[in-house]
Amino acid sequence: MMKPIIIRDWKDLYFGVEIEFVGGKPEDVELLPGWTMALDERQIDDTGEESGSELQSPPIQWKDREKINEMLQRLIATGARVNxxxxxxxxxxxxxxxxxxxPDFIDAALQYQESVKYVFHTSEDRLVYCPPVTVEMRDQFVxxxxxAAxxxxxxxxxxxxxxxxxxxxxxxxxxxxxxxxxLKYDEVITTVEFCLRFVAAVGARRKLSCDPKQMANDLGVSLTGYPPPIPAPLWYRERIWLENMLVPILTPIATSLVPDSEILHILPRPDGLLVxxxxxxxKLIKYLFHLSSNGWKVEGKLPDS
Structure with missing residues (x-):
């Protein structure tokens, strides 16, 4: 028997936002009830240091959206910014x-994720944080x-x-x-509205166009007004290029140290490579690797892991 179509007004859906930033004084921000500051969610600032945090809202509805503006103003007042x-x-x-x-949402992701990415003008340097849903995932979930799937x-x-x-x-x-x-309220709200309308449409099993412009028209949302991409500095791109080359080389050693593991990141240090x-x-476990004339050596586990 076919599942009944469930239609919900997008304004009635509960949502939450996670706002990443660098700089500022996240420990000093006075939070509205239910809001949290994830101080372990540090970003990389322009110097390469860990910085900022992630501001997280509780579940709210569209009618409560002005609370986002209030929290953004408190955050900006401490010197927070984005990169x-x-x-x-x-x-x-x-x-x-x-x-x-x-399964409906998996199929929608497979069909529309490239269009959503286009509408949001996702920065090339941020794609590492949002890999695509794949057909293999759908098959595994079935x-x-x-x-896990x-x-x-x-x-x-x-x-x-x-x-x-x-x-x-x-x-x-x-x-x-x-x-x-x-950290601009209008850009946050434009993004939230798209997400609410998109999820409501998928939940109602509406057929949307895969053309980004027509998709925006189908959803009744703007094609502009979303946060613009910010290019990463060359030093960061060079670091990622080098890291991507090193990961396949060091993965066999890493999995021998920690079975069924993955390398999260690699950072150069004066005395070797932090892997x-x-x-x-x-759980993150950090090791110091060193390249000698005889190949790679693991110097030891770092104490903060």
């Missing part, structure tokens, strides 16, 4: 449709439903896809991660 390393993530509740709608593995090094349906198993939402970072290895539980 190429920052993103804006929007979580939209999937609870009106429930877990049985996950054969073995669960969040919907989490990305390997490079680019992000387990959460640009349309992150695995978020259902964390907080009953779908997370859309393609938007570039911004951060993520175990299957998501």
């Amino acid at each position: 190429w390393n920052c993103g804006l993530h929007v979580h939209v509740s999937m609870e009106p449709w429930g877990e049985e709608a996950i 054969s073995d439903p669960g969040d 919907l989490r990305h593995r390997g490079r680019p090094q992000s387990h959460r896809c640009g349309i992150n349906i695995a978020a259902w198993f964390d907080n009953r939402t779908v997370e859309i991660r393609y938007a570039n970072g911004t 951060a290895i993520e175990n299957p539980d998501g």
